[in-house]
Amino acid sequence: MDHNLNDTIALLTRTPAALNSLLRDLPEMWTLRNEGDKTWSAFDIVGHLIHGERTDWMPRARIILQFGDTRPFDPFDRWAQERESQGKSLDQLLDEFARLRSENLDALRAMNLQPADFERHGRHPALGVVTLSELLATWVAHDLTHLHQISRVMAHQYREAVGPWGEYLGVMHCAGHSS
Amino acid sequence: MDHNLNDTIALLTRTPAALNSLLRDLPEMWTLRNEGDKTWSAFDIVGHLIHGERTDWMPRARIILQFGDTRPFDPFDRWAQERESQGKSLDQLLDEFARLRSENLDALRAMNLQPADFERHGRHPALGVVTLSELLATWVAHDLTHLHQISRVMAHQYREAVGPWGEYLGVMHCAGHSS
Numbered sequence: 016m017d018h019n020l021n022d023t024i025a026l027l028t029r030t031p032a033a034l035n036s037l038l039r040d041l042p043e044m045w046t047l048r049n050e051g052d053k054t055w056s057a058f059d060i061v062g063h064l065i066h067g068e069r070t071d072w073m074p075r076a077r078i079i080l081q082f083g084d085t086r087p088f089d090p091f092d093r094w095a096q097e098r099e100s101q102g103k104s105l106d107q108l109l110d111e112f113a114r115l116r117s118e119n120l121d122a123l124r125a126m127n128l129q130p131a132d133f134e135r136h137g138r139h140p141a142l143g144v145v146t147l148s149e150l151l152a153t154w155v156a157h158d159l160t161h162l163h164q165i166s167r168v169m170a171h172q173y174r175e176a177v178g179p180w181g182e183y184l185g186v187m188h189c190a191g192h193s194s
Numbered sequence: 195m196d197h198n199l200n201d202t203i204a205l206l207t208r209t210p211a212a213l214n215s216l217l218r219d220l221p222e223m224w225t226l227r228n229e230g231d232k233t234w235s236a237f238d239i240v241g242h243l244i245h246g247e248r249t250d251w252m253p254r255a256r257i258i259l260q261f262g263d264t265r266p267f268d269p270f271d272r273w274a275q276e277r278e279s280q281g282k283s284l285d286q287l288l289d290e291f292a293r294l295r296s297e298n299l300d301a302l303r304a305m306n307l308q309p310a311d312f313e314r315h316g317r318h319p320a321l322g323v324v325t326l327s328e329l330l331a332t333w334v335a336h337d338l339t340h341l342h343q344i345s346r347v348m349a350h351q352y353r354e355a356v357g358p359w360g361e362y363l364g365v366m367h368c369a370g371h372s373s
Binding site (some may be wrong): 019021022025026029030032033034035036037038041042044045139142143145146148149150152153155156157159160162163164166167169170173176177178179180181182184185186187188189191192 | 338
């Protein structure tokens with residue numbers, strides 16, 4: 016197993032606090048602007064992370080433990096936050112993300128997973144057979160892919176302001192790489 | 195001017211707290227591992243940010259205000275942290291970064307910059323003429339490029355562990371883009 020539960024929980028625990036420290040009370044030019052049509056702002060990304068806490072990671076872990084690979088995961092709605100974040104402030108979203116993450120990590124610890132459990136199979140609707148270990152590692156990597164994205168979206172707002180330095184700033188040349 | 199000093203200071207103020215929330219007491223597999231030969235770990239990156247606080251941003255702002263473009267900036271040593279971080283813990287580096295950033299932002303505010311000051315010219319040893327506005331915007335974007343990098347370096351540690359999900363995770367496909 017390439018995946019260590021303590022390392023995974025250590026990082027999952029810190030993401031809400033890191034986003035809170037970075038984003039709370041920041042001017043809206045940083046948090047509400049995106050990279051153009053059909054792209055996400057930091058506000059949208061926090062909403063997406065909340066939707067993942069509600070419908071993706073722990074629900075899928077429970078499906079694996081209960082049904083194995085006989086019942087595919089429910090597909091994930093990548094645009095749910097457009098609906099669910101409406102009328103909320105970023106402060107509310109940051110609080111909600113922290114609360115849901117904390118509850119989910121409590122539930123994960125309470126599962127008392129044993130080494131053999133990590134190799135149990137589930138079925139992703141598009142990717143096919145995956146393991147519980149891969150699901151938990153992806154939860155972490157998903158946090159990191161969105162921290163990577165938030166950094167890039169915010170840097171994009173200063174793409175003109177940095178002048179010739181843009182050449183040296185890797186984040187200004189990142190295309191996102193998401194499918 | 196594409197650059198607003200309040201927006202710039204708001205973000206520069208938050209970076210040390212965000213890195214502290216993300217990295218302090220995190221297992222060393224996240225903070226000390228890099229992406230391979232001649233690449234940086236999160237520990238190395240915090241050391242690099244410290245060196246920037248000491249030798250790059252405010253010293254260059256002072257050169258612009260004092261000498262304009264008649265005196266080029268001193269070149270920046272991208273590997274100084276190899277020497278300067280030796281024997282220190284990540285906790286010490288996080289504290290040092292927070293302290294230096296806070297002192298530098300106090301000094302920046304004390305400059306009481308006026309609109310015309312932002313257009314004053316300096317001379318970058320490789321890029322040629324730049325403005326004070328561009329320097330300050332680059333200070334922010336440099337924070338973001340390294341937050342982007344830290345996310346990527348940490349995600350790299352789980353590149354095998356995520357299994358087939360790697361396909362969907364943009365951060366796993368990021369090559370860094372730095373020159």
